[in-house]
Amino acid sequence: MLDQPLIKVILLVGIVGVTVLLTRSTAGARHQAVRRLLLVGFVLLAAMAILFPPLLTQVARFVGVGRGADLLLYGLTITFLGYVAASYRRMRQLEQQNTILARQLALNHAVHEARHRPKES
Amino acid sequence: MSLTPPDAGPIEDAWLVIxxxxxxxxxxxxIAEARKTFPHVVCVDDASTDGSGAVARRAGAALVTHPFNLGQGAALQTGIDYVLEATDAEYVVTFDADGQHRVEDAAAMVRRAREEDVAIVFGSRFLDGRTKPGLLRRIILKGAVWITNQQTGLRLSDAHNGLRVIRRDAAEGLHLAQNRMAHATEIVLQLSRTxxxxxxxxxxxxxxxxxRAKGQSLINSVNILIDTIIK
Known part of the structure; x- marks a missing residue:
């Protein structure tokens, strides 16, 4: 359990990060900026990995993973989790807006009805 | 003809939300049974497909109809909004449509809210030994209570009880965002914040x-738990 501590720590931190993303309050401009920076970084890393494949393996070795391809897989796993978390959040937001809209519609109708046809007592 | 005793006659300043x-x-x-005591009932039809809305209207309830299914939590919030917007009622009573709540309990709870001047009366099936939920259900309900108490800091004996009396000032603090069943914990949380x-x-x-057939299947408590933790 304690061999290759470096990669394990990195991956676990990634998972914790995703979890925090899931539970944190709604994202603002700052959040978006961070996400864009991460995307730029990701593009650069991808380009590097294509141009200099041995580099990826060196990085992998450095963090204690045998091959660059394995590191890629780990990275993808975390990224995928992050994607799931982000889209879950967006879904919740949409659902929320949808609910408020539908409720307002239903209430407008019912309140209008109540005002114009006073209930028998 | 004495003065109306507090436990007789219809309760005019409370609305049932179903x-x-x-x-x-x-x-x-x-509804017919409830209206003997609570003449004011609002039903929120969460896009039923079996004509529940028409039944409610025929029974004399006010009706709010969701355009599509939003979930029980959303329906509760809609009903509460209706009472706050369209009426000047002092109390909102949340009540289940399936007949598992007793009207006399609801009436006693409104009386108690009035007499003791409390803003919220939670119904609890665990304060005495009358309700027999069965072992597995009891374990899960108690688990739900524990989680709710952890999250809200209240000390409740029953968390997922749909029978509640909420005074207007407390109801105004409710903005339920959990559309599905996790609203039971959320409602306690938001009420505790008032x-x-x-x-x-x-x-x-x-x-x-x-x-029993309509109620929560026990496996759904997994969904409730996860919705409660991940917002």
Missing amino acids: PLYNESTVLGEV KLPWVEHPVLIVYTDYS
């Missing part, structure tokens, strides 16, 4: 075959 989703079999009876005085009141839950 969320509906395909409840037409027993709904008519439930810092208004609350009590628990012993109620009897009548588990009929119908309410």
Whole structure:
């Protein structure tokens, strides 16, 4: 359990990060900026990995993973989790807006009805 | 002809909020029975497909109809909004459509809210030994209570009890965002944030075959748990 501590720590931190993303309050401009920076970084890393494949393996070795391809897989796993978390959040937001809209519609109708046809007592 | 004793006559300053989703079999009876004590009932039809809305209207309830199914939590919030917007009622009573709540419990809870001047009365089936939920259900309900208490800092004996009396000032603090069943914890959380005085009141839950079939399947408690943790 304690061999290759470096990669394990990195991956676990990634998972914790995703979890925090899931539970944190709604994202603002700052959040978006961070996400864009991460995307730029990701593009650069991808380009590097294509141009200099041995580099990826060196990085992998450095963090204690045998091959660059394995590191890629780990990275993808975390990224995928992050994607799931982000889209879950967006879904919740949409659902929320949808609910408020539908409720307002239903209430407008019912309140209008109540005002114009006073209930028998 | 004495002065109206506090436990007789219709309760005019409270509205029952009943969320509906395909409840037409027993709904008519439930509303008729309730209206003897609570003349004001609003049903929120959560896009039922069995004509529940029409049944509610025929039984004399006000009706709010969701354009599509949003979930029980959303329906409750809609009903509460209706009472706050369209009426000047002092109390909102959340009540189930399946007949598992007793009207006399609801009436006693409103009386207690008035007499003790508390803003929130939670119904609890665990304050006395009358309700028999069965072992597995009891374990899960108690687990839900524990989680709710952890999250809200209140000390409740029953968390997922749909029978509650909420005074107007407390109801105004409710903005339920959990559309599905996790609203039971959320409602306690938001009510606790109002810092208004609350009590628990012993109620009897009548588990009929119908309410059992309509009620929460135990496996759904997994969904509730996850919705409660991940917001």
